Amino acid sequence: MRWHDRALCCLYILTSLWLTWTTVLEALNGPLWAALAYGASSLVPLAAIVEQGELVDLRQAARWYAARARHHRDTALLHDALCHPRPGRRGAR
Template structure:
């Protein structure tokens, strides 16, 4: 959880406690309707706190998914480079490469000699 999110959660807690205290004071003063209003509104900061915690969890999950996808992509790129290097090891000369394997340079060790 970030520092800002922690500060928000502390503010939500303080607000909820104040509203609960106001509900008790309203009840003691004999104002039932105000007591119900303060009791109902003291639930709102709790909902905000839970929402903030859920947002933090979702953000952490998204960050983990992005890191996992980056590792998979990096492994795929490494595999592709390794496969290309393996394929290029079998190339013996320039002419063989450009003629799609049908002819070799005169200096190539794999040049077929006419017998």
């Protein structure tokens, strides 16, 4: 995870904690429907944390596949250059 991914997860956690605290205060002093609404909304940042983790995993997989493709392309170019020299180059038949 990069630093801004971690910072975003920290903001999500702080938002969820604030909404949970608001839920407790609303349950003690306000109407029940408002407490239930705050309680439900406190789960949304937790879902965002899971989604952020999946995005990080997908980015890492994309980087791995890109590096693998570069390696295979470079290997194929080297093989082509060594096994099938072009006419007019040194070592060509």
